Amino acid sequence: MSTTGTPRGPVDSSRVPRYAGPATFARLPRLDEVGHTDVAVVGVPFDSGVSYRPGARFGGNAIREASRLLRPYNPAQDAAPFALAQVADAGDIAVNPFDIGEAVATVEAAAGDLLATGARLMTLGGDHTVALPLLRAVARRHGPVALLHFDAHLDTWDTYFGAAYTHGTPFRRAVEEGVLDTSALSHVGIRGPLYGRRDLDDDEKMGFGIVTAADVLRRGVDEVTDQLRQRIGDRPLYVSVDIDVLDPAHAPGTGTPEAGGLTSRELLEILRGLAGCRLVSADLVEVAPAYDHAEITSVAASHTAYELTTLMARQIAGGDASE
Numbered sequence: 001m002s003t004t005g006t007p008r009g010p011v012d013s014s015r016v017p018r019y020a021g022p023a024t025f026a027r028l029p030r031l032d033e034v035g036h037t038d039v040a041v042v043g044v045p046f047d048s049g050v051s052y053r054p055g056a057r058f059g060g061n062a063i064r065e066a067s068r069l070l071r072p073y074n075p076a077q078d079a080a081p082f083a084l085a086q087v088a089d090a091g092d093i094a095v096n097p098f099d100i101g102e103a104v105a106t107v108e109a110a111a112g113d114l115l116a117t118g119a120r121l122m123t124l125g126g127d128h129t130v131a132l133p134l135l136r137a138v139a140r141r142h143g144p145v146a147l148l149h150f151d152a153h154l155d156t157w158d159t160y161f162g163a164a165y166t167h168g169t170p171f172r173r174a175v176e177e178g179v180l181d182t183s184a185l186s187h188v189g190i191r192g193p194l195y196g197r198r199d200l201d202d203d204e205k206m207g208f209g210i211v212t213a214a215d216v217l218r219r220g221v222d223e224v225t226d227q228l229r230q231r232i233g234d235r236p237l238y239v240s241v242d243i244d245v246l247d248p249a250h251a252p253g254t255g256t257p258e259a260g261g262l263t264s265r266e267l268l269e270i271l272r273g274l275a276g277c278r279l280v281s282a283d284l285v286e287v288a289p290a291y292d293h294a295e296i297t298s299v300a301a302s303h304t305a306y307e308l309t310t311l312m313a314r315q316i317a318g319g320d321a322s323e
């Protein structure tokens with residue numbers, strides 16, 4: 001059940017044109033307007049950890065703009081998420097673009113503060129570096145969590161130019177730090193060239209299972225989702241979505257695009273198939289609007305965040321105590 005009484009929902013788009021006014025996610029209220037929220041949508045405008053094209057610092061606001069067209073009822077999950085639980089936009093975490101270590105610490109502290117209020121997080125990146133401090137904060141509250149990671153890339157590499165905190169390394173650091181439950185780690189959508197066979201060996205040793213983009217094509221969404229659900233079981237679950245899991249045709253606006261990816265339909269369907277999992281928080285990263293066209297990427301991202309917030313709202317309404 002929502003902890004805030006009757007949730008305050010989005011601005012009514014039949015009364016106030018949806019393109020009017022400043023953008024919050026899905027035209028939801030700001031956190032300061034509701035005081036307390038069950039799900040906090042929070043931006044992390046940070047992209048100092050990228051290895052190729054920059055620009056994901058603008059991702060959160062692009063997703064908010066594209067989310068103006070979302071509607072209150074989600075037929076695919078038969079739920080009105082913003083009536084089931086209070087979902088609010090908590091604004092952006094102000095991170096230092098010139099000091100990655102400080103930025104990581106700032107995200108961890110700010111995420112910890114929001115989680116301490118009992119809210120679950122739907123974080124809008126930002127590059128994938130931010131997953132590490134988010135996982136630290138979530139693990140402090142829930143213990144080591146199961147991870148479902150949608151990405152073209154493993155992001156379990158060790159260092160770049162000797163740097164340990166980058167967008168290609170968050171999940172190796174997370175395993176090293178013990179914030180993940182290594183019996184329930186999955187990548188989905190992996191594809192593209194690697195540095196060597198050893199990347200896969202290392203990844204497997206860390207405990208990850210891989211569903212490649214080709215597996216999704218050959219085995220289909222339902223079979224893949226069943227397998228993922230079995231691995232997750234009833235553990236607290238964190239979902240991390242790098243928008244480059246989608247094919248560049250579905251998400252051109254990203255920093256390290258790889259051919260042969262998932263369709264947005266496949267991604268959304270796998271997420272919908274997670275209903276009933278104990279989703280404690282999620283992130284959506286690597287939207288870089290400067291390379292986007294006609295909001296293709298940010299629309300796909302806004303729908304992805306909508307499915308994730310719907311899953312969280314359903315969990316809350318269903319009385320799952322894991323906040």
Ligand SMILES: N=C(N)NCCCC(=O)O
Pocket residue numbers: 051052128153155167168242244255256286
């Ligand atoms: N997390 C993202 N999007 N990309 C990681 C790519 C790392 C590399 O340049 O090898």
Ligand SMILES: [Zn+2]
Pocket residue numbers: 151152153242244245256286
């Ligand atoms: Zn990626």
Ligand SMILES: [Zn+2]
Pocket residue numbers: 128151153155167242286
């Ligand atoms: Zn990534």
